Amino acid sequence: xxxxxxxxxxxxxxxxxxxxxxxxxxxxxxxxxxxxxxxxxxxxxxxxxxxxxxxxxxxxxxxxxxxxxxxxxxxxxxxxxxxxxxxxxxxxxxxxxxxxxxxxxxxxxxxxxxxxxxxxxxxxxxxxxxxxxxxxxxxxxxxxxxxxxxxxxxxxxxxxxxxxxxxxxxxxxxxxxxxxxxxxxxxxxxxxxxxxxxxxxxxxxxxxxxxxxxxxxxxxxxxxxxxxxxxxxxxxxxxxxxxxxxxxxxxxxxxxxxxxxxxxxxxxxxxxxxxxxxxxxxxxxxxxxxxxxxxxxxxxxxxxxxxxxxxxxxxxxxxxxxxxxxxxxxxxxxxxx
Amino acid sequence: xxxxxxxxxxxxxxxxxxxxxxxxxxxxxxxxxxxxxxxxxxxxxxxxxxxxxxxxxxxxxxxxxxxxxxxxxxxxxxxxxxxxxxxxxxxxxxxxxxxxxxxxxxxxxxxxxxxxxxxxxxxxxxxxxxxxxxxxxxxxxxxxxxxxxxxxxxxxxxxxxxxxxxxxxxxxxxxxxxxxxxxxxxxxxxxxxxxxxxxxxxxxxxxxxxxxxxxxxxxxxxxxxxxxxxxxxxxxx
Numbered sequence: 001x002x003x004x005x006x007x008x009x010x011x012x013x014x015x016x017x018x019x020x021x022x023x024x025x026x027x028x029x030x031x032x033x034x035x036x037x038x039x040x041x042x043x044x045x046x047x048x049x050x051x052x053x054x055x056x057x058x059x060x061x062x063x064x065x066x067x068x069x070x071x072x073x074x075x076x077x078x079x080x081x082x083x084x085x086x087x088x089x090x091x092x093x094x095x096x097x098x099x100x101x102x103x104x105x106x107x108x109x110x111x112x113x114x115x116x117x118x119x120x121x122x123x124x125x126x127x128x129x130x131x132x133x134x135x136x137x138x139x140x141x142x143x144x145x146x147x148x149x150x151x152x153x154x155x156x157x158x159x160x161x162x163x164x165x166x167x168x169x170x171x172x173x174x175x176x177x178x179x180x181x182x183x184x185x186x187x188x189x190x191x192x193x194x195x196x197x198x199x200x201x202x203x204x205x206x207x208x209x210x211x212x213x214x215x216x217x218x219x220x221x222x223x224x225x226x227x228x229x230x231x232x233x234x235x236x237x238x239x240x241x242x243x244x245x246x247x248x249x250x251x252x253x254x255x256x257x258x259x260x261x262x263x264x265x266x267x268x269x270x271x272x273x274x275x276x277x278x279x280x281x282x283x284x285x286x287x288x289x290x291x292x293x294x295x296x297x298x299x300x301x302x303x304x305x306x307x308x309x310x311x312x313x314x315x316x317x318x319x320x321x322x323x324x325x326x327x328x329x330x331x332x333x334x335x336x337x
Numbered sequence: 338x339x340x341x342x343x344x345x346x347x348x349x350x351x352x353x354x355x356x357x358x359x360x361x362x363x364x365x366x367x368x369x370x371x372x373x374x375x376x377x378x379x380x381x382x383x384x385x386x387x388x389x390x391x392x393x394x395x396x397x398x399x400x401x402x403x404x405x406x407x408x409x410x411x412x413x414x415x416x417x418x419x420x421x422x423x424x425x426x427x428x429x430x431x432x433x434x435x436x437x438x439x440x441x442x443x444x445x446x447x448x449x450x451x452x453x454x455x456x457x458x459x460x461x462x463x464x465x466x467x468x469x470x471x472x473x474x475x476x477x478x479x480x481x482x483x484x485x486x487x488x489x490x491x492x493x494x495x496x497x498x499x500x501x502x503x504x505x506x507x508x509x510x511x512x513x514x515x516x517x518x519x520x521x522x523x524x525x526x527x528x529x530x531x532x533x534x535x536x537x538x539x540x541x542x543x544x545x546x547x548x549x550x551x552x553x554x555x556x557x558x559x560x561x562x563x564x565x566x567x568x569x570x571x572x573x574x
Contacts, residue, residue, distance in 0.1 A: 182439040185432050189425035192468075196423035199385055200487050201411035201441030 016165055021158045031157035037270040038164040039226055043247035044262035045171040046218035052257045053178060053187040054211030059244055060116030061219050063123045064094035066238035068220025069227035070127060070134060073143045083146055087224035094220025095213045105208055124239035139234025143227050160229050167225060168263060171218045176259045253296050255303025264304055338363040338523045339491055344393030346379055353379040354547045366517060366524040368538030372567055376547040377527045378420060381493050385417045386410040398490065411441045416489030420496045422476035424467035430479055431463040434486040441487030453482050456516060474505055493525045498533055510536060
């Protein structure tokens with residue numbers, strides 16, 4: 001890592017961990033919005049990891065969010081687990097739940113996306129039907145909040161902010177590490193050249209499955225965080241499409257193929273919407289957001305971070321050689337007739 | 338090393354391979370020829386696990402291949418190229434080889450990658466985007482490089498010289514000979530160029546309409562009446 005990049009990262013961490021709490025720590029409304037934005041960012045990073053590295057577009061991350069939330073809340077409420085380990089167990093629960101969705105890995109493109117959406121509905125129905133465990137449609141009330149760690153009350157706005165910020169940054173570090181590994185290379189290559197990767201020994205379906213499990217774990221932990229932060233849970237809320245749509249919009253807006261894109265997308269999209277557009281248009285402000293997302297897709301299909309790179313604000317992507325015409329191949333590598 | 342026993346491959350009502358039977362010894366180089374549509378690439382796809390045969394048995398290194406997936410066969414030591422180069426998108430030339438080595442050979446060895454790049458004259462292009470930055474000869478060389486990075490015992494080359502100019506073809510043919518000598522590989526070469534086949538392959542198998550119609554030295558098969566008929570369509574030959 002170059003000195004400049006290290007400096008930028010340190011500067012970001014200083015602003016995130018010190019600047020934001022000092023500036024906005026007393027403003028509960030703003031901190032709530034930032035926490036919500038980071039919650040979306042946490043799912044967006046997990047979604048981007050699956051989308052970029054696993055090559056799978058998921059419409060069903062709400063399933064993992066909800067499972068993580070329920071598992072963590074129930075472990076704390078019914079089994080007396082401490083909150084932080086229970087959150088990790090929530091992630092584990094979501095990861096295990098993702099195994100049930102693995103038959104969908106045989107599907108591609110929109111078929112996978114729709115199949116996993118169906119799974120989200122199934123989990124929601126299960127949460128309603130198993131009312132003796134989950135509280136049914138009425139949900140769970142008074143879910144215990146976060147403890148105090150090293151003198152920082154994580155149940156406070158500032159504490160919750162620090163916790164979700166740490167979770168999001170940890171997920172970004174995981175995303176970055178996988179992306180840079182040989183696994184990451186193979187995963188990136190799989191999208192447009194799955195056969196080419198398989199014939200050199202890459203077990204593409206296995207790798208996708210691992211990415212699905214990792215992504216589900218990340219989303220589950222974020223879901224668990226949310227449950228303990230708002231102290232309430234019901235199936236309609238926990239498995240809401242919001243937990244799918246907003247993170248996807250944020251990841252696409254920010255640039256899901258970059259590590260920082262989902263975070264930046266979530267912050268810009270959610271905070272702009274809540275702090276600016278909502279003030280201007282109290283009803284129908286989501287329309288403005290829709291227009292903004294559409295404009296970004298037209299202007300820079302790869303998202304905000306690549307756009308900033310092109311404008312010289314952020315680090316540019318690796319240069320590639322000029323394009324040379326390549327013959328077109330069919331699925332089995334033969335010339336197209 | 339490789340044995341095919343009564344291997345057939347049907348696509349619906351079309352028989353792409355019919356009861357193909359032959360065996361290869363370790364270190365042998367076999368030319369696989371036949372007119373277009375004879376089933377040569379289908380045979381490669383069957384051996385490399387891209388397709389599951391409709392019938393028959395395949396053995397590699399004394400073990401049945403069964404229904405092992407294509408990625409498992411690569412790990413067992415079967416490397417292949419495609420007629421139309423299939424670089425791994427989003428990766429550089431070197432990264433293509435790294436992935437092939439890491440997953441196919443199960444190890445990371447930068448020196449071996451350097452050696453392959455040097456052997457195939459790709460060192461200067463190693464950091465170029467493999468999908469968009471290479472000329473046709475380099476794309477073909479990368480195909481061979483990926484297959485070599487897997488550290489195969491059997492290397493199957495599907496028309497790697499196809500579409501190249503005569504001089505380039507000759508030079509690339511010499512490169513393939515160096516590759517064979519350097520790594521002591523067993524090779525199957527699909528090629529339309531007769532001179533290349535004669536130079537590289539002491540033994541040639543001919544397919545026509547999915548059927549094995551000749552198996553012998555280049556001189557034997559090129560003088561075989563059935564082989565001549567299969568290419569000319571001349572029943573009087």
